[in-house]
Structures are given as C-alpha cells and as structure tokens.
Amino acid sequence: MAKVVLVTGVSRYLGGLFARRLSADPTIERILGVDVVPPRHSIGRTEFVRADIRNPMIGRIMAQAGVDTVVHMNVIATPKDTGGRVTQKEINVIGTMQLLAACQKSETVQRLVVKSSAAVYGSSPRDPAMFTEDMNPKSMPRTGFGKDSVEVEGYVRGFSRRRPDVEITMLRFANVIGPSIRTAFTDYFALSLVPVPLGFDARFQFVHEDDATAAMILATTGPSVGIVNVAGEGFLTVTQCAAIARRPILPVPLAAAGMIGSIVKRSGLADFSADQLTFLAFGRGLDTTRMRTVLGFEPQFTTREAFEDYVRYLRPAVPGVDGVGDVVSDAAEVTAAAIGRVFDRIQP
Template sequence: MPSVVLITGVSRHLGGVFARLLCEQESIERIIGVDVVAPPHPVGRTEFVRADIRSPMIGKVIASAAVDTVVHMSVIATPLHAGGRATQKEINVIGSMQLLAACQKAPSVQHLVVKSTAGVYGSSNRDPALFQEDMAAKKLPSTGFGKDSVEVEGYVRGLARRRPDIGITMIRFANVIGPRVRTAMTDYFSLPVIPMPLGFDARLQFIHEDDVGAAMVAATMEAPAGIVNVAGDGIITMTQAVALAGRPVLAVPPGTRGPLNFALRRSGLIDFSPDQLDLFVYGRGLDTHAMRALLRFEPQYTTREAFEDFVAAGIRPLDRAADLTYAAGARVEQILQRAERLLPGSKDPASIGRSS
C-alpha cells in the first residue's frame, strides 16, 4: 500500500480531481503535488510544491520526502494548453525523462503510475476491432501528443529494465470527455461547425473525466498492473456524436487533413495533429478486460453516457484564460532553468515560489 505519493500535473484539471479523490484514502500518510503554477482548484490535504519536472531538482523533492509512489499525470495532450508545440514536447518528453531519472535514483520509489493514452495505438484502416494491451500500432503516431506518449512509454519500459524492483502501472485512456474538462475532443465538438470526413463514420470510445480520476486511484492503490486500457463501455459513431452535439457539419475529403489542421490552428480555435484527425476517419476501439481483472475498476459512465453528460452541460465557448496562465508559468520556469545553467550561482528554480 502506498504511504507517500507524489503527483505531477496537480494544477491541471484532471490532476486536481485525482488529488482530491486520493486524499480520501486514509491509509496514505502524505500526498505531494508538484506543478509549475499553483493549483486554481482545491486539492484536499495535498501539499503543493512549485516545481518543474523538467528540472533535475524534482529528484530532490522525491528523495527528501522518501516518496514510494509516483503518479505521472503531466503529459499534456493539447499544445494550445501548454503554450505551443515546442513547450508541450519539452514538458511531455524532457519532463518525463527527468522524472524517470529521479525515480531511478531514488531507492524509496516502489511504484510508478503513468497516465498514458490510447493514442499510442494510432489509427489506420488496418487496425483490429479492439486493441489489446499487447498489440502494437499498425501505424505509429508521427506527430503531437501521440508521438510524445509513445516516447514516454519507451522511457518507462527503460526504467523497468534498469529498476526491476519498481512496479509499473501504465493506463492507456480512451479520449477523455466531460462537462468540466478541456481536451482536444471537447474543443472539437464545441466548434461552431464540425468538420467530418466525407464517406466515413468512425467508431469512437470515450472515458468520462470523473472515471479518469477514479481509475487513477485504483491504479495507485492496487498492485502494479503493467499496461491497462481504460475506456467506457460501448462505442459511439461520429454521426451519432455530431447529432447529439447539435452542431452543423462540414463534410471534408479525408485526404485534406493537413490543410484542415493548418486552418484550425490558424483560427486559434483548436490544434489537432494529423494523427488525431485520423481518428475521425478510422476510429479506434479498446479491449478493457484487464481494466476489470487487474485494476478491479468499473467505469461509472459508458462511452455514450460520457458524451451525453458533456453535451447536457452545454457546449462551452473556447476560453483560453486558464491555458494562458499555465503556459506562462511553464515559460517562466523554462527561462529560470536556462538562467540557472548560465549562472550556476543563481537561485534554485525549483524552490522559487514554493508553498505548501
């Protein structure tokens, strides 16, 4: 059972939801949350430490608190939320490398839980009906969040080889949706007009935002389970999703994903990678037997119910205020780290603004 848990990405919505749920586990003695900006939401009894996982100083946080369980929730799915693709990749890839290096050096760490994505399976016309955890992508993601997640999972496997005593649980979530979370999917179905590939009706699977937090708690409290798919039961087609959203449709040829992605990015409304747009052409399905057998987790919402809950709350305008705050914090930490490298005597960036 975990005793001291460290959570990355605690200032983002899903990280905060997970932190609050984990605080209900009375057997856990201490919970530490780290991020580049202070949480804008309650995090229960979680102790907040302002720290950037891209900095080697994250190792000092883990070592000083004798952390035994690390929960990595700081892989960002949308570049607009992080301040651009370059910053997104730095946080996702460089940040994960530093965090895993810190875990490798810390003898106290016994369990690593990673929030990953079903996007590592890619999406193509050669895919199976349902991806099982031991299956590989028929077409690997080449850009964006999916590519970052493939790299992160590779680093996690490397850690498992170097430190076989650390138990690994890696959760590959279906696309997250809900009334309060901001994801690529909520942005897409909030567009004034929804582009839909002409001649295709992809199968989609979703996981409700509330179920993400509950699944991460199960992964943290249960024994290490390896790689586990997590998704709501059933599927929903693109046609059904668009009808439920009540938005007009713009039919686009599937071969125009590049220009479409460029136009959406230039509009400032949404930033999908071409690989994410492939999902709307070919769809994707997940086998979830391991979710029940290993995590003993049962989602509260089916795929359709999760989407209906998102729609019932009212599709929101695309508010960038929270994104700008987080992106500014990430940028400041990046500048401080560069200053530290140039001026070795300057103040430790991981300690600036630290609070609890």
C-alpha cells in the first residue's frame, strides 16, 4: 500500500488535480510534488519540491523521503507548453530516463505508475477497430508526442526487466477532455472553423478529466494491473463533435491538411503534429475490457458526456448566434451524403 508518494508534473493541470485529490486519502502519509516551476493551483497537502526530473538529484529526493510509490504524470503532450519541440522531447524522454534510473537505484520504491497515452497505437487505415493492450500498431507514430510516448513505454519495460520486484501500472488514456484542461484537441474544437480531412469522418473516444484523475488514483492505491486502456464508453465522429460544439467544418483534402495544420499552429490557435492530423483522418478505437475487469474502473462520463461537458464551457464560434449547431448538423449531413455518393461511384 502506498504510504509516501512522489508525483511528477504537479504544476500542470492534471498533475495538480491528481495531487489535490490524492491528498484526500488519509492512508497516504506523505505526498511530494515535483516540478520545475511552482504550481499556480492548489495541490492539497502535497509538499512541493522544485526539481527537474532530468537532473540526477531526483534520486536524492526519493532517498531522503523514503518514497515507495512514484507517479509519473510529466509526459507533455504539446510542445507549446514547454517552449518548443526540443524541450518537450527532453522532458518526456530524458526526464523519464533519469526518473527510472533513480527508481532503479532506490531501495524503497515498490511501485511505479505511469500516465501514458493511446497515441502509442498510432493511427492508420489498416488498424483494427479496437486496440487491445497486447496489440501493436500497424504504423508507429513517427513524430511528436506519440513517438515520445512509445519511447517512454519502452524505457518503462526495460526498467521492469531490471527491477522485477517493482510493481508497474501504465494507463493508456484516450484523449482527455473537460471544462478546465487544455490540449491540442480542446484547442482544435474551439476554432471558429474546424478543418476536417475531406472524405473522412474519424471515430474518437474521450475520457473526462475527472475520470482520468480517478483512474490514476485507483492505479496508485489499488492493486498493480500492468498496462490498461482507459476511455469513456462509446464513440463520436469528427463531424458529430463539430455539431455538438456548434462549429462549422471546412473539408480539406488530406494532402493539404498538413499545410492547414501548419497555418493554424503558427497562428497560435492550436498545436498539431503530422500524427495528430493523421488521427483526424483515421481515428482510433480502444478496447476497455481490462479497464473494467482488471483495474476495476468504470468511468462516470461516456465519450459523448465528456465532450458535452467540455462544450458546456466553450465560447460560441459566432457570439450571440444560437442556431449554429443546427446549421453545422445540416452541413455535416450534406457533406456525408455527398462523400457517400462519390464512394458509391468509385466502388467496383
């Protein structure tokens, strides 16, 4: 059972939310929160320690406190949060390597919990309808956060071979969404005009920020479960999301999606890598059987409910216009019908 917990990334939104809610557990004797900058939000009774996980001093902090459980939540999804792609990769990959090196040397660490991502599965037209935890992607992520997540998981597996006595739980989350968290996807659906790859209507799964936090707490305080997919029940497509968010869509050829993404990225409105744009075309599905049967977790929000909770706090695309949702829904239906007719004509 966790007694002394070290949490990385407490100055980020999910890390702070996790630390704050873990503070309510009376069985946890002490919580240390590590980050390079002080948090601007409450972290409960967590003791903040200003430190960089890329620095070997993290090992001394763990030894002095007698840490028995390490919760790694500092794998950063968007480079603009760190000042650029180079810094993002250093924090994600080099930071994880240093953290695991400290865990390997520790005489007190008994459990490692890692917040991973379903981005490790990539996204391609050859993928299965639903990924189980033991499946490998048909096309590996080649850039950005997805590639970092694959490397992080590789280092964790190496650590597990070197320290088989340490329990490991790794949760692969679908896109986390909610009223307060900000990600590339929340920025994308906040655009006044949502670019959508022409001829595609990818399926998405979401997990609410509250459910993501609850799953991490269960992984920290409950039994060790290995690798588990975490997502809300059901799916939404891109056009359904746009309709719920009351956003008009702009169909663009997939070949031009990269150019559109670059323009949006340079404008500072949203941050999209090539892999994220591919995800918008092909989507991804996660099998969550292990989440329910092994982790023993049931999300409070379905995929649709999580997205609707995010939209509830979203500014309208056109202030004062209440009928945008109906217009978007009609446009989505017309676009889908037109695409269907094109495919009917080209089918052999």
